[in-house]
Amino acid sequence: MTAEVALIEPTGAEITAKHGAENLVVTVRERLALCAGDKLGLAPDLSKLHLFDAKTEKRLMPA
Numbered sequence: 001m002t003a004e005v006a007l008i009e010p011t012g013a014e015i016t017a018k019h020g021a022e023n024l025v026v027t028v029r030e031r032l033a034l035c036a037g038d039k040l041g042l043a044p045d046l047s048k049l050h051l052f053d054a055k056t057e058k059r060l061m062p063a
Contacts, residue, residue, distance in 0.1 A: 005038045015040065 003017035003024055015026045017040055026042065034040065051060040 001042045001044075003040050003042055005034050005036055005040050007036060008034060017042075 001019060003019040003026075005015055005017050006023070007016040009015070013027060015028060015032070015034065017024045017026060019042075024042075026040070032040075052058065053060055
Protein backbone atom coordinates (compact mmCIF):
# COMPACT_ATOMS: atom_id res chain seq x y z
CA MET A 1 0.00 0.00 0.00
CA THR A 2 1.29 3.48 -0.83
CA ALA A 3 0.22 6.67 0.93
CA GLU A 4 1.09 10.33 0.37
CA VAL A 5 2.70 12.14 3.30
CA ALA A 6 0.58 15.12 4.40
CA LEU A 7 2.26 16.13 7.67
CA ILE A 8 5.16 15.03 9.86
CA GLU A 9 5.11 15.79 13.59
CA PRO A 10 8.15 17.81 14.74
CA THR A 11 9.24 14.87 16.92
CA GLY A 12 9.26 12.67 13.83
CA ALA A 13 7.30 9.92 15.61
CA GLU A 14 3.98 10.43 13.79
CA ILE A 15 3.26 10.89 10.11
CA THR A 16 -0.14 11.92 8.78
CA ALA A 17 -0.70 10.51 5.31
CA LYS A 18 -3.49 9.96 2.78
CA HIS A 19 -4.35 6.71 1.03
CA GLY A 20 -7.02 7.61 -1.50
CA ALA A 21 -9.68 9.50 0.45
CA GLU A 22 -8.60 8.02 3.80
CA ASN A 23 -6.42 9.83 6.34
CA LEU A 24 -3.87 7.70 8.17
CA VAL A 25 -1.78 8.39 11.25
CA VAL A 26 1.37 6.29 11.18
CA THR A 27 3.65 5.94 14.20
CA VAL A 28 7.27 5.20 13.32
CA ARG A 29 10.16 4.15 15.55
CA GLU A 30 12.89 5.90 13.61
CA ARG A 31 13.19 9.27 11.92
CA LEU A 32 12.47 9.14 8.22
CA ALA A 33 13.72 11.79 5.79
CA LEU A 34 10.27 12.60 4.37
CA CYS A 35 8.51 15.77 3.27
CA ALA A 36 4.85 16.56 2.58
CA GLY A 37 3.92 15.11 -0.81
CA ASP A 38 6.41 12.22 -0.61
CA LYS A 39 5.11 8.71 -1.22
CA LEU A 40 5.37 6.31 1.71
CA GLY A 41 5.22 2.54 1.30
CA LEU A 42 3.28 0.88 4.11
CA ALA A 43 3.22 -2.78 5.13
CA PRO A 44 1.32 -2.79 8.44
CA ASP A 45 1.87 -5.49 11.05
CA LEU A 46 -1.76 -6.55 11.45
CA SER A 47 -1.06 -7.97 14.92
CA LYS A 48 -0.32 -4.40 16.09
CA LEU A 49 -3.11 -2.65 14.17
CA HIS A 50 -5.67 -0.64 16.18
CA LEU A 51 -9.00 0.32 14.61
CA PHE A 52 -11.50 2.81 16.03
CA ASP A 53 -15.20 3.46 15.43
CA ALA A 54 -15.56 6.86 13.73
CA LYS A 55 -18.73 7.75 15.66
CA THR A 56 -17.95 6.50 19.18
CA GLU A 57 -14.15 6.78 18.90
CA LYS A 58 -13.95 3.49 20.81
CA ARG A 59 -11.45 0.85 19.82
CA LEU A 60 -12.85 -2.01 17.76
CA MET A 61 -11.83 -5.29 19.34
CA PRO A 62 -10.80 -8.23 17.13
CA ALA A 63 -13.31 -11.07 16.84
